[in-house]
Amino acid sequence: MKLSSIEASFNPHGLRALIVDHNPTSLDLLSKMLQVYRYQVTQCRRPREALSLIRNGQSKFDIVISGVNFSSDMNGVQFLEIINCETDLPVVIVSADDRKDTIIECVKKGACAYLQKPVKMEDLQLLWQHVARKEMLRFRQMKHIDSVENGEPDSSNGGEDKEFCGSSDGGPVLVDRRRKDREDEQDKVERKKQRLVWTDELHQLFLDAVEQLGINSLNSLDQSIKAVPKKVLELMNVPWLTRENVASHLQKYRLNLKKQSGHVQESIPVPTSDSGVSIGSHDELFQTTPLVTELQAPLLLDHYYMDLGSNSILIPNDRFHDPDHS
DNA sequence: TTAAGAATAT
């Protein structure tokens, strides 16, 4: 594993989060909030369900976000214990319980963070840090193991990779850390970063922004800076979108404008084939898209008007800044 | 030093 591949986890995009909460409403709310930052969310009502999801390995996760109070079943602290014993997934506890004892107990049992309800967007945006931290830790461990395998001197333990651990619920579990690490590494590679898809909703926001700014000045002689990526991005107000995303889209948009206006305007040269016939017709995408009504636009506009109950919201304008890009 | 816009890569 190279460091660069670790750094791929230095942002929330595509991180697979398993969220566990007995209350369907807060489960749903948390899910929506996480999706704003493009976490891949799996919901779960009961800890036991969550455990079997993790154990059967069908779906992999990068982080677990759990409540503490569950009506029946096992409680959150037990759940936390078991997960920590069987896996090295980072576990974040979310609860309205602000008693110091509870918090301390959770941290003692291995919670990597304890978030007070109501959860803030900023809290969720930063959860990737816990995944990254574990990732780097694993990296160090692996380097260590490899050096032991290569017969290099080792001052600490004798290269013991197996851990024996009892669990209150399913009997003892034998974990081969080394094998698991390899699997997880493979897994990490498989977590491809998502390629942006310009959905109708997204494109409509783009169009709205461009329109507000005034159609771009095709030649830069026009002093009033109009539809430039940064401005468009700001107006669109989609937290996970990057300037580069918009720039790329804008480039294509302008190209298509040019093509289309070629039919009307003489001043702008139109690409022609050998036969002198104008080539390149319209691109569907940039034809007049039907206006998206609030009802029709599900997730995306949801982000705009999402009501988080207590204080209505909210999409923070300061987007996450990818350190890779700086 | 930032960001726009073009060119190029995937």
Added chain:
DNA sequence: TATATTCTTA
């Protein structure tokens, strides 16, 4: 082709 990334310029 659509989108991402890199390069050049301001």
